[in-house]
Amino acid sequence: MKLGVVGLPNVGKSTLFNAITQAGAASANYPFCTIEPNVGIVSVPDARLDYLASIYHPEKFTPATIEFVDIAGLVKGASKGEGLGNKFLSHIREVDAIVQVVRCFEDENITHVDGSVNPVRDVETINFELIFADMETVSKRLQRSEKMIKTGDKKYAVEVDALKRVYAALESGQPARSVALEKEEQELLRDLFLLTDKPIIYVANIAESDLGEDVDNLPLVKQLREYVEPQGAEVMAVSAKVEEELSGLESEEKAMFMEELGIAESGLSKLVKKSYSLLGLISYLTAGKPEVRAWTITKGTKAPQAAGKIHSDFERGFIKAEVIAFDALKELGGDMQTAREKGLIRQEGKEYVMQDGDIVLFKFNV
Structure with missing residues (x-):
């Protein structure tokens, strides 16, 4: 499973990536700090696997893994090449799902690319760039498929109909995933790798001072949730800064720190669970003295x-x-x-x- 971490510049995207992968990606208070995508392989936390290992004391312990890709901050105009946008968009095409980090905290010491904190505007900025890029992709394919109808191959008529419906949705500001396609249509369009067809999780990056509160009802988080939930998307709130601090602690220290902050579960654990659910994945286990291992499969x-x-x-x-x-x-x-x-x-x-x-x-x- 490969997850692409995206967001506007300076929203805490690379900070969160560093925290969950401990990969040491660069993080700084200026746009385009990340140019080439950083990649981190993360072991999936699984208490069941830990329990089996305590019984079998295996020679080898192999948890499931997730690959996180930290993709450079997108800006308005990315679909037209602004801020090296075309290059960044191509990186998104390669992932299975998108984790969009949205700034939901105020801090006068951290600049915002648009001058103020507004999670809905930030989400719209990125999502419209993904839509514009998909419109161009679909338009090119549609022109080609309409010409191929003349060959008499019925699949092109099916493809053209599906492409027109997808383009109409994109044109109205809706993602490709909102279009109900038959299995045959999905297969015909699979190689387009549409950006807005990918499942998405929104991570509301909140301030450390907001932890322990009812994070779902924080004004900026609530604003984000009310905007994206009608689209069938999920929101999870974390403090990237706190996650970064947690990542540097040993297990016992981490547990104590989380208890002090009122955090029941780490951001990584929450993100993994939501990712598995989003992509319809489960794990089965094999256990014995040679190896205890988790295997990821589709539900x-x-x-x-x-x-x-x-x-x-x-x-x-x-x-x-x-x-x-x-x-x-x-x-x-x-x-x-x-x-x-x-x-x-x-x-x-x-x-x-x-x-x-x-x-x-x-x-x-x-």
């Missing part, structure tokens, strides 16, 4: 295809899957033998749909 994946994530031979020669839910195993103190005696380990076949937190042993023969 609805059947057992053979899940096995294929480990090795193609597992899918090709799939026989069955021995499955136990994590919670069921934990209730027994992690005792797999007792679980087997109680009949809690199920034998599942090719039609079994994997569930989040399944602990699995695949049986195969090739």
Whole structure:
């Protein structure tokens, strides 16, 4: 999973990126501090995996990972090349989902590219640039597809109809993801990599002094939420500055600091959960002395295809899957033998749909 972190200059985007990846991306109080995208690979926090590791003491511990890409600050006119915009937009095309950081705090010592703090205006600035870029992409494809209709291939008629509907939505200020497309239409347009077709999470960057309050009802956060929720988007509030401070602490110090601030969960943990939900992802687990590992799959994946994530031979020669839910195993103190005696380990076949937190042993023969 690759998430692109975007935002206007000076909204705390690189500060948040540094905090969640500890990758040391440059962060400064001037526009275009980030030019080439910084990339950080982050282990997905998973208490279930930690618990299994405490039981098996494995030789290898492998959590799921997320790739975060810190993309340079966008400005008005990016779709026309302003602020190296075309280059930055191309970086967004490569990610699975967008994390848009929005400034929701006042600080006279940190300049704002538009002179004042206004989360709705900031979101509109970026989203319209993404829309303008998509309009150009769709327009070029539409011209080509309309010419290809003459070949008699029916797929071009389907493509043209879909493109016209998407363009109409973009023209009215709506993202491509708002257009309901049939599966065939989605496949035909997939290679366009439309920016506004990507799922999006809005991160409201709040001041440290606002933590511990009812952050959802902070005026600027509320303003942002009321604007984006009708579009089916989610908002999560974090303090990038505090997350940066937390990232430099050891586990015990971090827990104490979070308790003092009234933070129940780190920004990374919240972001990972929302990202998995947004992209329809779950994790299944494999456990034993050699390795304890989490595997990320799409919700609805059947057992053979899940096995294929480990090795193609597992899918090709799939026989069955021995499955136990994590919670069921934990209730027994992690005792797999007792679980087997109680009949809690199920034998599942090719039609079994994997569930989040399944602990699995695949049986195969090739």
